[in-house]
Amino acid sequence: MKQFKHLIKPYIIWASILIVVPLILIVLYAFTSDGNEVLTLHFTWANFAKFLETTYLSVILKSFRLGILTTLICLVCGYPLAYIISKYSEKVQSFLILMVTIPMWINMLLRTYAWMNILSDNGLVNNLLKMLGISPITMMYTDFSVIVGLVCNFMPFMIIPIHTSLSKMDKSLIEAANDLGANPFQTFWKVTWKLSMPGVVNGVMMVFLLSISTFVIPKLLGGGQYMLIGNLIESQFISVGDWNFGSAISLILAVIILIFMSLMKKMDTQDD
Amino acid sequence: MKKNSKLSGLYLGILFFLMYLPIGVVVVFSFNEARLPVRFTGFSLKWYQELFHDRDLIQALKNSLILAISSCGVSAVIGTLGAVGLSRIHWKTKGVMEYISILPLMIPEIILGMVLMAFFYMLNLPFGMLTLLIGHTVFCVPYILMEVKARLVGMDPSLEEAARDLGAGSFRAFWDITLPLIMPAVISGSLLAFAMSMDDVVISIFVTGPRVSTLPIKVYTQMKTGVTPEINALCTMMLGVILLVLAVYLIMGKRGKGNKRDEQ
Numbered sequence: 452m453k454q455f456k457h458l459i460k461p462y463i464i465w466a467s468i469l470i471v472v473p474l475i476l477i478v479l480y481a482f483t484s485d486g487n488e489v490l491t492l493h494f495t496w497a498n499f500a501k502f503l504e505t506t507y508l509s510v511i512l513k514s515f516r517l518g519i520l521t522t523l524i525c526l527v528c529g530y531p532l533a534y535i536i537s538k539y540s541e542k543v544q545s546f547l548i549l550m551v552t553i554p555m556w557i558n559m560l561l562r563t564y565a566w567m568n569i570l571s572d573n574g575l576v577n578n579l580l581k582m583l584g585i586s587p588i589t590m591m592y593t594d595f596s597v598i599v600g601l602v603c604n605f606m607p608f609m610i611i612p613i614h615t616s617l618s619k620m621d622k623s624l625i626e627a628a629n630d631l632g633a634n635p636f637q638t639f640w641k642v643t644w645k646l647s648m649p650g651v652v653n654g655v656m657m658v659f660l661l662s663i664s665t666f667v668i669p670k671l672l673g674g675g676q677y678m679l680i681g682n683l684i685e686s687q688f689i690s691v692g693d694w695n696f697g698s699a700i701s702l703i704l705a706v707i708i709l710i711f712m713s714l715m716k717k718m719d720t721q722d723d
Numbered sequence: 724m725k726k727n728s729k730l731s732g733l734y735l736g737i738l739f740f741l742m743y744l745p746i747g748v749v750v751v752f753s754f755n756e757a758r759l760p761v762r763f764t765g766f767s768l769k770w771y772q773e774l775f776h777d778r779d780l781i782q783a784l785k786n787s788l789i790l791a792i793s794s795c796g797v798s799a800v801i802g803t804l805g806a807v808g809l810s811r812i813h814w815k816t817k818g819v820m821e822y823i824s825i826l827p828l829m830i831p832e833i834i835l836g837m838v839l840m841a842f843f844y845m846l847n848l849p850f851g852m853l854t855l856l857i858g859h860t861v862f863c864v865p866y867i868l869m870e871v872k873a874r875l876v877g878m879d880p881s882l883e884e885a886a887r888d889l890g891a892g893s894f895r896a897f898w899d900i901t902l903p904l905i906m907p908a909v910i911s912g913s914l915l916a917f918a919m920s921m922d923d924v925v926i927s928i929f930v931t932g933p934r935v936s937t938l939p940i941k942v943y944t945q946m947k948t949g950v951t952p953e954i955n956a957l958c959t960m961m962l963g964v965i966l967l968v969l970a971v972y973l974i975m976g977k978r979g980k981g982n983k984r985d986e987q
Contacts (some may be wrong), residue, residue: 460866470861478855538731547735667943
């Protein structure tokens with residue numbers, strides 16, 4: 452079917468213009484100065500040096516802290532859920548997994564906004580507290596509200612890969628471990644957990660990547676002053692207008708993600 | 724295998740409750756008469772009425788629909804041709820090209836958004852519907868490409884060869900044999916892309932112009948000011964549309980699978 456080879460041409464043109472060229476452009480921006488004129492190139496490291504200022508460094512650290520915390524919470528809450536789901540009969544399993552995926556289809560804004568309804572100063576939780584006679588708590592625009600939003604938005608990305616590897620697992624291995632005298636804890640730790648590792652690695656990777664690069668959720672649930680890497684990039688491009696610095700931050704974010712992915716891949720292959 | 728205990732059932736219930744509670748709250752309070760989401764004071768449709776009188780909002784909805792339909796259309800053509808083409812070539816660069824084809828789904832949205840913004844600025848394109856359309860194809864094409872590619876893998880190549888042997892031209896063979904066979908994948912991929920386009924906030928914020936806003940952008944800017952019943956109503960309607968698209972997508976997917984089984 453060699454005649455169809457030329458069919459790929461429009462796709463190649465599209466991909467190179469809209470994916471490859473812009474990515475090269477950003478790398479160029481990150482290493483140059485003088486505003487947005489690409490044609491007059493002044494190579495510099497200044498954009499990266501700017502990053503070492505404490506204000507920006509603290510933004511990176513905060514993003515890391517929140518990203519790791521979100522990933523951990525998702526893992527700790529999501530793993531048991533995936534585990535429980537995998538114990539049901541196949542029909543129930545596919546229904547429950549559908550229930551997990553439906554929220555992923557619902558607009559991220561909407562899910563985030565829903566939490567604003569519940570957590571805001573005159574929201575659902577504070578009204579319940581008032582009825583019980585407890586003084587209201589400020590939950591919006593804190594680390595707490597941002598983490599709640601991140602965890603709820605990204606939880607399905609943890610549950611689904613873990614469930615996939617748990618349901619593929621050979622059940623006779625567990626029986627074998629039991630027969631050989633392992634207690635339930637040993638069986639879980641030495642067999643089930645080890646075998647579900649690929650799913651765990653995938654889930655951790657997804658959730659961490661999503662939570663470290665987000666900017667809409669922290670902006671809505673953390674308020675305008677709340678700064679994570681994503682917000683920093685957005686403000687550099689939309690309000691400050693320092694595109695060179697913005698590109699440098701994105702490049703650093705991309706490098707962080709690449710390092711993280713290769714680390715996780717290594718962990719995965721070691722377990723094999 | 725041990726069966727699930729009551730405790731694990733309870734855990735399941737609590738987590739699902741937490742997952743669906745916020746959405747439920749939005750839906751319930753969109754029908755609430757009172758302005759504050761404090762107590763349910765009575766059933767009312769007045770927030771929906773207000774929505775329909777908001778001209779900016781209707782315009783944003785129109786923009787979103789036009790954008791989603793046109794970017795889906797363009798992406799369906801590029802993505803389908805790309806998938807068919809990719810399955811036919813045996814170049815050394817094939818691996819790289821396949822990697823590039825899913826790159827837009829792997830790069831964080833925010834980086835994709837700013838990359839496109841810088842690129843369009845350099846090209847001097849006027850920010851507005853055109854840049855939105857081009858920007859949306861960047862993430863729509865991969866969805867369609869992936870669906871069609873998966874479908875092509877399961878397809879019997881001898882069908883097309885038979886058509887060629889029986890004297891059909893290459894165009895005819897593609898049009899009469901290949902295209903109808905991959906059509907379910909094209910449609911389900913397009914639906915997925917449509918939903919993503921209707922849903923997209925991050926990339927749209929970067930590539931839109933000052934005067935053009937899509938529904939998600941409009942919702943996003945309004946949300947920054949806080950919770951209002953109008954947004955509850957709007958979100959409920961969006962939820963309805965999404966669930967409808969999802970249902971169609973699932974039914975299409977089941978039909979696609981059914982067809983595959985028939986062929987075997």
